[in-house]
Amino acid sequence: MSTTGIIIGREYGERVKKKSFIITTLLMPILMLALMAVPAMIALWGSQTGKNIYVVDHSGVVGSRLVSDEDYTFTLTSLTPDSASNTENVDGVLIIPAGIIERDAPVEYLTDEATSISLESALTSRVADIVEQERMAAYPDLDVEKIISSVHADISMKTFRTDKDNEQGSSGLSYILGLVLTMMLYMCLLLYGQMVMTGIIEEKNNRVLEIVVSSVKPSRLMLGKIAGIGLVAVTQIAIWAVLITVISAFVIPAILPQSIANEVSMFNSGNLDPTQATIDTDLLQALGMLGDTGYLINLFAMLLAFLILGFLFYSSIFAAIGSAVDNIQDASQLQTFAVMPIILGIMFSMSAIADPTSSLSVWMSMIPFTSPMVMMARIPFGIDPWQIAASLAILLISTVAMIWLAAKIYRVGIFMYGKKPTWKELIKWTRYK
Amino acid sequence: MxxxxxxxxxxxxxxxxxxxxxxxxxxxxxxxxxxxxxxxxxxxxxxxxxxxxxxxxxxxxxxxxxxxxxxxxxxxxxxxxxxxxxxxxxxxxxxxxxxxxxxxxxxxxxxxxxxxxxxxxxxxxxxxxxxxxxxxxxxxxxxxxxxxxxxxxxxxxxxxxxxxxxxxxxxxxxxxxxxxxxxxxxxxxxxxxxxxxxxxxxxxxxxxxxxxxxxxxxxxEYADGRFKLVFDQSTDLRAVMEQLQPMANCFNTSTDKRDRNVLALKLTNGATLHDLIDKANSLGSLRGFEEVEASMNDIFINAVGAAQNNQMI
Incomplete structure (x- = not known):
C-alpha cells in the first residue's frame, strides 16, 4: 500500500472507530426526523391549548360576536380590565372601546406575556371583520350573511413545471428541503474542515510531522489527511442517507394513520382535490416526497457531489491555516478566512431559497466559495442541469488550484515554529527540493 | 567514508x-x-x-x-x-x-x-x-x-x-x-x-x-597534568600529601578494589613528573601510576567557559 494510502487509513480508521462518531452518526437522522415529525404529530393528534382571552366590551356589540376556536377562547366579562387580567388562567384582556362601530378606534390588549405579530393581527382582523359586518348591517336592504357566505373564496395553488413533464411541485416543500440540504453542507464543511485544521495543528504540536515527513512527502501527507477526513464525512452522510431513506420508505408508512396514508397516495397520483384534504397540503406533499425513494437518492447524490468538492476546497484552506499557526488559539483568528466565506454562503443560500432564480442566486451558485451551499439550496426547486454542471466544473477547477496553493503553504508552514515565515522564505521553500 | x-x-x-x-x-x-x-x-x-x-x-x-x-x-x-x-x-x-x-x-x-x-x-x-x-x-x-x-x-x-x-x-x-x-x-x-x-x-x-x-x-589532550598514584595499604596518605604539597595539589583520595590507597593530584607549575614520582616513591610503597584523562564534563565546562569569556572580551 502506498504511503498516502496508509495515511488515509489512519485518519479514517481512528475517527470512524471513535464512540462519538458512531453515536452522532446513528442519532442524527433520528433526531432530524423527530424534529420534522414532532410539529406534524402535534398538529395531527395533539390538542392545541389556545389562548384564554377575557373581553371587556364597551361597544356592547363586538364582544358577544367574537367566536371562540381552537386557538383563542373568548369570554365576555363584566370585571374591570385590571381585575380581569389578574384572574387565573387568563392570558390577556381585550378591551373594545365604545363607538368602535361608528368610528375606527384602537382596541387595547392587556397581557403579562410577550405578544406576537400573529396574535395581534389575528385579534385585530377578527374585530375588524365584526365591525365591518355591523357597519354593513346598517344597510338594511342587503342580506349581509348571504352575501358574505356566497362571496367567500378559498383559493389554493397547484404549480406545474412546464419544463419538467408537468411535474407537480410546491415551493413550500422545496424551501424546507433547500434549507435542510444547505444546513447539512454547512455543518459538514465547517465541522470537517476544522477537523482537518486541528488535526494538522496537533501533528505540528506533538512533532509527529517531523517523523512522518521522513517517509511521506508533505503534500501527500496533507492530501492523505484531507482524503481520510473527507471519507469520514462521506461515510457519515451515506449512513444518514440510508437511514433516512429506510425510515421514510418503511417506517413512516407503517406508523401513519390509514386515512392520511390514503390521502398521501391519492395526492401523489394527483387524484386528491386539495380542498378535500383533511391536513395541510404542504405536509401531505412532504410525506409524499419522503416516500419517493428515487427522488431522495437523486438529492443525496447531488449533496454528495457538492459535499466532496466543497469539502476538498475548504479543507485545503483550513489545512493551509492549520499549518501556518502554532496552536488553536492563533488559529481562531486566521480561520476567519475560511469561516467567513462559508457563513456568506449560508446567507446567500437564504436569499436563494427565497428567490432561486434571481441573478444574485445564480451567480453565487457559480462562484466557488459560495457555490456548494447556494447551489444545494437551489437544486430542490428544480433548476437547469447545465447550471449544476457548470457550477460543479468551476468548483472542480478552483478546488485543484486551491489544493496546489495550500500544499505550497503547508510545506513551509508545518516546520515554522514560533515565528511567522517571511515572503522571501516562502518563495525559497517552494523551490527547495 | x-x-x-x-x-x-x-x-x-x-x-x-x-x-x-x-x-x-x-x-x-x-x-x-x-x-x-x-x-x-x-x-x-x-x-x-x-x-x-x-x-x-x-x-x-x-x-x-x-x-x-x-x-x-x-x-x-x-x-x-x-x-x-x-x-x-x-x-x-x-x-x-x-x-x-x-x-x-x-x-x-x-x-x-x-x-x-x-x-x-x-x-x-x-x-x-x-x-x-x-x-x-x-x-x-x-x-x-x-x-x-x-x-x-x-x-x-x-x-x-x-x-x-x-x-x-x-x-x-x-x-x-x-x-x-x-x-x-x-x-x-x-x-x-x-x-x-x-x-x-x-x-x-x-x-x-x-x-x-x-x-x-x-x-x-585536556588531561591537564592530573595523575593518580596508587600506594599499598600501609602507606599513610596524609603524610604523603603534606610532603608532596610544593609540587602537586592533591584533590582526591580513595581506595581501589584491592583496598590500596589512591591519591589523585595535579602537578603545580614548574614541577616535573619525574620529580613527583621520585618523591612519591621515597615516601611510601608506590604500586601504580597513571595519567587521569579529563572527563567530558570538564572539557565541556572548560571549552564553553572559555568561549563565553572570549565573547565577553
Whole structure:
C-alpha cells in the first residue's frame, strides 16, 4: 500500500472507530426526523391549548360576536380590565372601546406575556371583520350573511413545471428541503474542515510531522489527511442517507394513520382535490416526497457531489491555516478566512431559497466559495442541469488550484515554529527540493 | 567514508545567527555526539540534516552527494519533543509508523512485539499514548525510530526522561546499533554517556563549532597534568600529601578494589613528573601510576567557559 494510502487509513480508521462518531452518526437522522415529525404529530393528534382571552366590551356589540376556536377562547366579562387580567388562567384582556362601530378606534390588549405579530393581527382582523359586518348591517336592504357566505373564496395553488413533464411541485416543500440540504453542507464543511485544521495543528504540536515527513512527502501527507477526513464525512452522510431513506420508505408508512396514508397516495397520483384534504397540503406533499425513494437518492447524490468538492476546497484552506499557526488559539483568528466565506454562503443560500432564480442566486451558485451551499439550496426547486454542471466544473477547477496553493503553504508552514515565515522564505521553500 | 558531512552551514532566525559556519563530518559506523549548552543550535542542525528546515547557506552531503528528500527515508529520527499521536493506541501507532517506513503490516506487528517484549512494555500495546509516562512514550518512540533499520540514526536528547536502568538499556541498544553497522548521531547533556559510547564529538556554543574531535584524544589532550598514584595499604596518605604539597595539589583520595590507597593530584607549575614520582616513591610503597584523562564534563565546562569569556572580551 502506498504511503498516502496508509495515511488515509489512519485518519479514517481512528475517527470512524471513535464512540462519538458512531453515536452522532446513528442519532442524527433520528433526531432530524423527530424534529420534522414532532410539529406534524402535534398538529395531527395533539390538542392545541389556545389562548384564554377575557373581553371587556364597551361597544356592547363586538364582544358577544367574537367566536371562540381552537386557538383563542373568548369570554365576555363584566370585571374591570385590571381585575380581569389578574384572574387565573387568563392570558390577556381585550378591551373594545365604545363607538368602535361608528368610528375606527384602537382596541387595547392587556397581557403579562410577550405578544406576537400573529396574535395581534389575528385579534385585530377578527374585530375588524365584526365591525365591518355591523357597519354593513346598517344597510338594511342587503342580506349581509348571504352575501358574505356566497362571496367567500378559498383559493389554493397547484404549480406545474412546464419544463419538467408537468411535474407537480410546491415551493413550500422545496424551501424546507433547500434549507435542510444547505444546513447539512454547512455543518459538514465547517465541522470537517476544522477537523482537518486541528488535526494538522496537533501533528505540528506533538512533532509527529517531523517523523512522518521522513517517509511521506508533505503534500501527500496533507492530501492523505484531507482524503481520510473527507471519507469520514462521506461515510457519515451515506449512513444518514440510508437511514433516512429506510425510515421514510418503511417506517413512516407503517406508523401513519390509514386515512392520511390514503390521502398521501391519492395526492401523489394527483387524484386528491386539495380542498378535500383533511391536513395541510404542504405536509401531505412532504410525506409524499419522503416516500419517493428515487427522488431522495437523486438529492443525496447531488449533496454528495457538492459535499466532496466543497469539502476538498475548504479543507485545503483550513489545512493551509492549520499549518501556518502554532496552536488553536492563533488559529481562531486566521480561520476567519475560511469561516467567513462559508457563513456568506449560508446567507446567500437564504436569499436563494427565497428567490432561486434571481441573478444574485445564480451567480453565487457559480462562484466557488459560495457555490456548494447556494447551489444545494437551489437544486430542490428544480433548476437547469447545465447550471449544476457548470457550477460543479468551476468548483472542480478552483478546488485543484486551491489544493496546489495550500500544499505550497503547508510545506513551509508545518516546520515554522514560533515565528511567522517571511515572503522571501516562502518563495525559497517552494523551490527547495 | 563519511556518511554525512555539513559544510559551512548557516541559519539565521530574525537577527539571531543560530548556526554560524557549522562543518561536521560523521564517519560511517561511528557514534557521533553533538554537545552544547541549551540553545546552542543542536536541534536546528539536526532539523537541517533531517531536511525539515533549509539552511540559509552551506551544504549537507549524504554519502558524498547533496542530501535530498529521498535520502531522509534512510534516516531514523528521534525528536526531542516526542512525536506520537496522543489519542492513538500504542500498538496501532507503532504499526502505522512502521508501515510508513515500508514494512508490511504482518512484519511490523511481529517485529514490534519482539521489541515491546525486550523493552518490557508489551502490556501497553492497547493503551493510548496519553496514558504512558514520559519514559515509556520514549521507549515507544525509540522503537519506532530504529525498527526499519535506517543506516543513519539521529537522536535528539535520547536520555532525557529515562531513569538510570532504562538509560543503560538505551545505551546498550545504541552500542548494539553501532555494532550492527549503523551510524548514530545524538545530542545530549549527559556527559557520562558521551564518554561511554561516542567516538567523536562536536561541541557547539552560540551557533559556532568550538571543539571537535575524537573523544579519547580530546580527553587526553585536556588531561591537564592530573595523575593518580596508587600506594599499598600501609602507606599513610596524609603524610604523603603534606610532603608532596610544593609540587602537586592533591584533590582526591580513595581506595581501589584491592583496598590500596589512591591519591589523585595535579602537578603545580614548574614541577616535573619525574620529580613527583621520585618523591612519591621515597615516601611510601608506590604500586601504580597513571595519567587521569579529563572527563567530558570538564572539557565541556572548560571549552564553553572559555568561549563565553572570549565573547565577553
Amino acid at each position: 563519511n556518511i554525512l558531512e555539513t559544510h559551512d552551514v548557516c541559519k539565521v532566525y530574525g537577527d539571531r545567527k543560530v548556526l554560524d559556519d557549522i562543518s561536521v563530518s560523521v564517519p560511517e559506523g561511528t557514534v557521533y555526539g553533538l554537545l552544547g549548552p541549551n540553545g546552542a543550535g543542536k536541534t536546528t542542525l539536526i532539523r537541517i540534516i533531517n531536511h525539515i528546515t533549509a539552511p540559509d547557506s552551506g551544504t549537507v552531503l549524504f554519502n558524498g552527494r547533496q542530501l535530498t528528500q529521498d535520502d531522509v527515508a534512510h534516516i531514523g529520527y528521534l525528536p526531542e519533543e516526542r512525536g506520537l499521536y496522543k489519542k492513538m493506541k500504542v500498538g496501532d501507532q507503532a504499526v502505522f509508523f512502521a508501515r510508513l517506513k515500508g514494512l508490511s503490516k504482518q512484519e511490523a506487528t511481529r517485529q514490534l512485539h519482539d521489541w515491546f517484549d525486550k523493552f518490557d512494555i508489551a502490556a501497553w500495546w492497547d493503551r493510548k499514548v496519553e496514558e504512558l509516562s514520559k519514559g515509556m512514550a520514549q521507549k515507544v518512540q525509540f522503537i519506532v525510530t530504529v525498527l526499519h533499520k535506517p543506516s543513519l540514526l539521529i537522536f535528539d536528547e535520547p536520555f532525557s526522561g529515562f531513569d538510570p536502568i532504562n538509560a543503560n538499556l538505551l545505551r546498550d541498544e545504541i552500542i548494539k546499533l553501532k555494532n550492527d553497522g549503523a551510524t548514530v548521531i545524538f545530542s545530549t547533556h549527559n556527559m557520562a554517556s558521551v564518554e561511554e559510547i561516542c567516538d567523536n564529538i562536536t561541541l557547539i556554543n552560540g551557533g559556532r563549532n568550538i571543539l571537535t574531535g575524537n573523544v579519547q584524544r580530546l580527553r587526553r
